[in-house]
Amino acid sequence: MNRAEMMSRLERHHGPWDIVIVGGGATGMGVAVDAAARGYSVLLVEQSDFGKGTSSRSTKLVHGGVRYLEQGNISLVMEALRERGILRNNAPHIVSNLPFVVPTYDWWESPFYGVGLKVYDLLAGKYNFGRSTILSRNETLRRLPTLQPEGLRGGVVYYDGQFDDARLLIALARTAADRGATLLNYAQVVGLEKGPDGLIQGVVLRALEEEREIRVAARVVINATGPFADGVRRLAEPDAPALIAPSQGIHLVFDRSFLPGDSAIMVPHTRDGRVMFAIPWHGHTLVGTTDTPIGVAALEPQPLDDEVAFILETASQYLHKAPTRSDVLSVFAGIRPLVRSGDSRITAALSRDHTIHIDASGLLTVTGGKWTTYRRMAEDTVNQAAVLARLPDKPCVTQTLRIHGYVAKPGPAGPLRVHGSDAGRIEALAQENPGLAERLHDALPYTAAEVVWAARHEMARTVEDVLARRCRALFLNAAAAIQMAPRAARLMARELGRDAAWERREVEVFTALAGGYLLSMSLQE
Numbered sequence: 177m178n179r180a181e182m183m184s185r186l187e188r189h190h191g192p193w194d195i196v197i198v199g200g201g202a203t204g205m206g207v208a209v210d211a212a213a214r215g216y217s218v219l220l221v222e223q224s225d226f227g228k229g230t231s232s233r234s235t236k237l238v239h240g241g242v243r244y245l246e247q248g249n250i251s252l253v254m255e256a257l258r259e260r261g262i263l264r265n266n267a268p269h270i271v272s273n274l275p276f277v278v279p280t281y282d283w284w285e286s287p288f289y290g291v292g293l294k295v296y297d298l299l300a301g302k303y304n305f306g307r308s309t310i311l312s313r314n315e316t317l318r319r320l321p322t323l324q325p326e327g328l329r330g331g332v333v334y335y336d337g338q339f340d341d342a343r344l345l346i347a348l349a350r351t352a353a354d355r356g357a358t359l360l361n362y363a364q365v366v367g368l369e370k371g372p373d374g375l376i377q378g379v380v381l382r383a384l385e386e387e388r389e390i391r392v393a394a395r396v397v398i399n400a401t402g403p404f405a406d407g408v409r410r411l412a413e414p415d416a417p418a419l420i421a422p423s424q425g426i427h428l429v430f431d432r433s434f435l436p437g438d439s440a441i442m443v444p445h446t447r448d449g450r451v452m453f454a455i456p457w458h459g460h461t462l463v464g465t466t467d468t469p470i471g472v473a474a475l476e477p478q479p480l481d482d483e484v485a486f487i488l489e490t491a492s493q494y495l496h497k498a499p500t501r502s503d504v505l506s507v508f509a510g511i512r513p514l515v516r517s518g519d520s521r522i523t524a525a526l527s528r529d530h531t532i533h534i535d536a537s538g539l540l541t542v543t544g545g546k547w548t549t550y551r552r553m554a555e556d557t558v559n560q561a562a563v564l565a566r567l568p569d570k571p572c573v574t575q576t577l578r579i580h581g582y583v584a585k586p587g588p589a590g591p592l593r594v595h596g597s598d599a600g601r602i603e604a605l606a607q608e609n610p611g612l613a614e615r616l617h618d619a620l621p622y623t624a625a626e627v628v629w630a631a632r633h634e635m636a637r638t639v640e641d642v643l644a645r646r647c648r649a650l651f652l653n654a655a656a657a658i659q660m661a662p663r664a665a666r667l668m669a670r671e672l673g674r675d676a677a678w679e680r681r682e683v684e685v686f687t688a689l690a691g692g693y694l695l696s697m698s699l700q701e
């Protein structure tokens with residue numbers, strides 16, 4: 177998968193594409209995999225890098241959603257639990273099983289959550305990840321040694337999935353590309369072209385690196401731009417009423433000492449009635465999230481001071497060593513593309529179901545949903561799109577489609593595990609050239625070989641693409657990522673044939689961006 181190959185696939189294609197997808201997040205990439213695997217001709221375009229939007233900024237859970245169970249949305253929970261199981265079967269190198277402990281401080285909590293989580297187990301049926309159990313106080317503290325012991329009565333443990341969101345996205349991109357899809361990052365849709373009947377028959381895209389506009393014809397255009405979906409709809413119908421109620425959520429990342437075991441903490445009721453998680457992730461501790469309605473979605477959303485204070489306050493109620501601002505290694509924000517209904521000021525109460533909406537122009541928008549249910553969203557979308565575009569009927573095959581890198585028995589924990597069957601090839605790169613075996617920073621495990629691999633095979637075009645999404649340095653430790661940038665830029669320049677000026681500019685641009693992930697520099701009132 178590389179840009180030159182993709183540009184040449186684009187140029188070689190004659191006639192309309194069966195399906196053109198706008199947006200390279202979980203939703204769009206899921207549709208690309210589904211449609212390409214059915215045998216349709218597929219073009220996907222992403223204005224920035226694949227996963228630059230919400231899909232690299234999630235809580236990293238492949239879950240049924242215990243909270244939706246409490247809200248009584250049984251069908252959503254059942255669907256998500258089923259998808260959770262399917263995803264672990266198809267991508268065991270990226271999705272793993274994680275125990276979650278709900279600590280209990282009141283006498284009624286253990287029986288109450290114990291029963292609720294038994295229902296969660298039952299709803300999972302054959303896709304169960306493990307049986308929930310009530311824990312004694314000692315067992316709870318054994319699993320979570322840093323938990324606040326004062327007043328602790330015990331806990332309940334249940335099992336859910338965890339993943340690396342940006343890595344799954346890249347694996348999906350490669351799965352789609354392997355099946356013949358054409359995928360272009362840094363290609364923005366700037367116009368939708370209508371025929372004399374008023375129906376959309378193509379898109380105008382701006383290829384940002386090549387600095388040129390390209391017109392492509394399509395039998396159907398799918399708008400999978402998440403929080404930006406209304407903007408794309410308005411390219412066709414400037415007065416289209418809003419479909420999306422964007423809601424921001426942030427996460428704080430700390431070192432592993434805050435959660436040294438292998439279990440996560442799930443807090444079922446925060447002060448604002450939400451759930452909050454503290455999760456071990458890539459050798460660090462990830463804590464979040466918030467749910468703040470916002471006006472306009474940005475590609476690089478900024479955390480709010482109140483959101484940071486809220487997470488620190490909640491974490492300090494549960495951890496005996498309270499984390500402070502100076503402990504934060506990285507802060508990142510993402511925007512949920514929730515579907516508007518009734519009072520959209522309370523976004524926590526809005527449904528996480530997905531919605532397929534067809535405008536009068538024939539533009540098909542798919543939005544809402546969750547990462548966990550991306551495959552099901554894609555199946556529904558391609559079914560609808562095929563009818564709309566009168567494409568030959570072809571069955572969905574993704575339920576058992578192995579995702580790129582699939583290995584039946586994933587390797588040990590470590591940075592290469594998420595690469596699955598590609599891990600050996602990355603190691604071989606480092607063996608051929610020992611300089612590439614070197615780590616880019618003492619605080620993080622990533623090596624120079626991974627940078628080369630990302631530029632050569634994963635369409636990484638900038639230092640940010642590599643340090644934020646091909647490896648997760650920026651999300652784990654922003655200061656370390658800044659220090660890694662010059663070396664990463666040098667390696668990429670060599671790989672992509674860029675000059676010293678490009679290298680300098682990349683380091684400057686990345687350093688400015690990464691400042692937003694350092695708590696001291698990123699806050700907005």
Ligand SMILES: Cc1cc2nc3c(=O)[nH]c(=O)nc-3n(C[C@H](O)[C@H](O)[C@H](O)COP(=O)(O)OP(=O)(O)OC[C@H]3O[C@@H](n4cnc5c(N)ncnc54)[C@H](O)[C@@H]3O)c2cc1C
Nearest residue numbers: 199201202203223229230231234235237365402425547548
């Ligand atoms: C804080 C938070 C935590 C979450 N945690 C979880 C979780 O733990 N588990 C879970 O299952 N789900 C979770 N979710 C939900 C999940 O992350 C989202 O549902 C999912 O990522 C949405 O993907 P998307 O593809 O619809 O949107 P996006 O990922 O935002 O993708 C849309 C893409 O469209 C591109 N685009 C926009 N305009 C154009 C244009 N004109 N031309 C070309 N491209 C364009 C954007 O650049 C962007 O990359 C979470 C969400 C948030 C915000």
